[in-house]
Amino acid sequence: MDSFWMKILGFVITPLVAFAVGVTYGGIVRKITARIQNRVGPPIYQNLLDITKLYSKKTAVNHGVMQHLGPVFAITASVTSLFFVPVLRDSSFWFNLSFDGDLIFLLYMMVFGSLGMALGAGQTGNPNSAIGVSRGLALMVGYEIPFVLSLVALMIQFQTTSIHGLLAVQDTFSSWIIFQSPFATIAGILAFLGMMHYAPFDVPFAPAEVASGPASEFGGKYLALMMTSGSIFTFVKLVLFVNIYFGGAEDLLTLILKTFILYMIPVLTGIVNPRYRTEQAIQFFWKWPTVFGIIAILIVVL
Amino acid sequence: MEITYDKNAQEILSTIKSFARKSSLWVIAYGTGCGAIEIPPTMTSRYDAERFGIRGSATPRQADVLLITGYLAVKTLKRVIRTYEQMQDPKYVIAFGSCTINGGMYWDSYNTIKLLDKYIPVDVYINGCMPRPEAVIQGFIKLQELIMNKKAEGAAKYKENLEWYRENQRKIIHNWRMPEYNW
Numbered sequence: 001m002d003s004f005w006m007k008i009l010g011f012v013i014t015p016l017v018a019f020a021v022g023v024t025y026g027g028i029v030r031k032i033t034a035r036i037q038n039r040v041g042p043p044i045y046q047n048l049l050d051i052t053k054l055y056s057k058k059t060a061v062n063h064g065v066m067q068h069l070g071p072v073f074a075i076t077a078s079v080t081s082l083f084f085v086p087v088l089r090d091s092s093f094w095f096n097l098s099f100d101g102d103l104i105f106l107l108y109m110m111v112f113g114s115l116g117m118a119l120g121a122g123q124t125g126n127p128n129s130a131i132g133v134s135r136g137l138a139l140m141v142g143y144e145i146p147f148v149l150s151l152v153a154l155m156i157q158f159q160t161t162s163i164h165g166l167l168a169v170q171d172t173f174s175s176w177i178i179f180q181s182p183f184a185t186i187a188g189i190l191a192f193l194g195m196m197h198y199a200p201f202d203v204p205f206a207p208a209e210v211a212s213g214p215a216s217e218f219g220g221k222y223l224a225l226m227m228t229s230g231s232i233f234t235f236v237k238l239v240l241f242v243n244i245y246f247g248g249a250e251d252l253l254t255l256i257l258k259t260f261i262l263y264m265i266p267v268l269t270g271i272v273n274p275r276y277r278t279e280q281a282i283q284f285f286w287k288w289p290t291v292f293g294i295i296a297i298l299i300v301v302l
Numbered sequence: 303m304e305i306t307y308d309k310n311a312q313e314i315l316s317t318i319k320s321f322a323r324k325s326s327l328w329v330i331a332y333g334t335g336c337g338a339i340e341i342p343p344t345m346t347s348r349y350d351a352e353r354f355g356i357r358g359s360a361t362p363r364q365a366d367v368l369l370i371t372g373y374l375a376v377k378t379l380k381r382v383i384r385t386y387e388q389m390q391d392p393k394y395v396i397a398f399g400s401c402t403i404n405g406g407m408y409w410d411s412y413n414t415i416k417l418l419d420k421y422i423p424v425d426v427y428i429n430g431c432m433p434r435p436e437a438v439i440q441g442f443i444k445l446q447e448l449i450m451n452k453k454a455e456g457a458a459k460y461k462e463n464l465e466w467y468r469e470n471q472r473k474i475i476h477n478w479r480m481p482e483y484n485w
Contacts, residue, residue, distance in 0.1 A: 037347055046326070049322050050326045058391040060391070216363070217361070218363065
């Protein structure tokens with residue numbers, strides 16, 4: 001009985017912690033951006049205030065069923081992918097549904113939210129949304145290829161398709177995958193830059209070009225749902241990458257340290273960079289990251 | 303059936319809501335007149351409005367504050383009304399510069415409106431020609447005080463007196479083809 005209630009507690013706590021960490025990271029990023037631009041910047045809890053305000057706004061827009069379901073799809077995908085990523089390495093408290101093929105499952109699940117958003121944004125009929133969606137999907141085609149190549153290289157090398165398997169591998173060899181398979185890691189991290197949608201890869205949301213893209217017709221509670229889902233999804237991606245390439249974490253402090261350092265890679269790249277055009281972004285991903293991914297596979301196979 | 307809530311709980315909840323609304327004002331800056339030139343310095347490094355939670359928003363759907371910067375030509379008034387009606391409750395209007403109060407230097411123009419409040423409900427006026435970024439931030443802080451004291455009720459006023467506003471708007475805009483205002 002005790003373990004059952006602990007499981008329920010973990011089930012509730014896991015998304016809450018993911019949300020809290022994601023929102024705080026978002027606030028810290030805004031502060032860091034402000035300091036680099038020689039500003040004071042908003043307080044660290046500003047994103048939380050924004051989300052609270054958006055949830056308290058009224059909504060009186062109706063474009064059809066998919067418009068209401070789009071943000072729901074996004075948050076469903078975020079929470080579901082969260083439940084397949086082991087938050088801590090050997091802890092049964094954090095709710096986890098891992099099975100033998102969860103790495104492949106995650107590849108699909110992480111796309112689901114964007115596709116749901118694309119359907120929702122498509123129904124609003126806003127031309128900016130349509131452009132944003134097409135840009136987002138094009139960018140996704142760009143970064144998914146090096147990401148999948150990197151994961152396939154790891155799957156072949158270590159003969160496993162689960163995150164727990166990869167964690168066990170890093171445990172037995174007692175060295176992280178970044179040292180065992182550096183080319184796959186490089187391809188993965190470069191794909192990660194695009195996955196986080198910071199500049200130069202903030203093509204779909206470019207507020208100056210397409211008025212925040214897919215979100216342009218969503219306000220109030222829809223935007224709040226999207227921001228919540230974005231915060232959780234940020235955490236999911238960070239933990240996933242830490243688990244795959246950097247040996248996971250045994251306690252919460254290590255996890256936060258590792259994820260924060262990893263998060264700074266796209267953030268600091270983003271602050272000092274302008275925005276790519278869509279085709280430049282795709283060209284970038286299909287050039288060097290893909291080459292590194294193929295090299296990683298060749299090294300493993302040959 | 304009417305649901306009754308605990309009064310204290312409601313009070314606390316509405317205070318939290320007001321605080322969140324006050325500390326996170328997303329602005330859609332309608333750059334109608336020369337006042338638009340004062341907005342970039344307000345938002346960027348020198349005056350940094352983001353430390354008060356004031357941020358630009360890309361579309362009217364996401365915005366809380368409609369900032370009318372300067373004179374309003376008859377032609378732009380229609381777009382401003384359309385933008386205002388697309389914004390979601392709770393929404394506020396800040397009128398910027400003398401032109402929105404009495405026409406300013408365009409007081410005898412055939413082509414601009416004189417008093418913005420006759421067409422959309424204004425919560426805060428910032429006077430001056432032009433108001434400096436300090437004055438703009440002061441105006442935003444005034445709006446934050448009004449929100450915290452629950453006195454920024456422009457949207458409710460608009461809903462109540464919609465007929466009066468519509469009458470004024472139709473006097474200016476002759477080719478009236480607009481969707482009905484329904485929230």
